[in-house]
Amino acid sequence: MSIDVDRRFAVVHAALTDELDRQTARLRELTEMSADTGDPGESHNQEALIAATRRSVEQVSGALRRIAEGAYGRCEGCAGAIPAERLEVLPHARFCVPCQQKQVG
Ligand SMILES: [Zn+2]
Incomplete structure (x- = not known):
């Protein structure tokens, strides 16, 4: 496949x-x-x-x-690009850092 x-x-x-x-x-x-x-x-x-x-x-x-x-590589929160450095650390990241923080609370 x-x-x-x-x-x-x-x-x-x-x-x-x-x-x-x-x-x-x-x-x-x-x-x-x-x-x-x-x-x-x-x-x-x-x-x-x-x-x-x-x-x-x-x-x-x-x-x-x-x-x-x-x-x-696109944030599910704001549809912005997730920075490459973040994806390197967390390849399965679905949110950029600010949106991730909003998710947590
Ligand atoms: Zn975002």
Whole structure:
């Protein structure tokens, strides 16, 4: 399957694809592991890890979808461009810094 990826985002697209593979494999591992742990404390940790990993999978696949749609790198709050430095730190960022701060509260 090939998507027509904006050249500017080809590198980040490749990195996100790797990340998605890694997180998906990890999620599967965690899910399988949690099935056979009898320790309630341990399974609580597992659940937290699974939830966090699932969130990562969603964030990364969301970013890949936005790249495919040509919406990547644009703030969902103000429709402005998200600065490249921010995307370097947080490749799946959906908001610019001011809008992100508004999201949090
Ligand atoms: Zn914004």
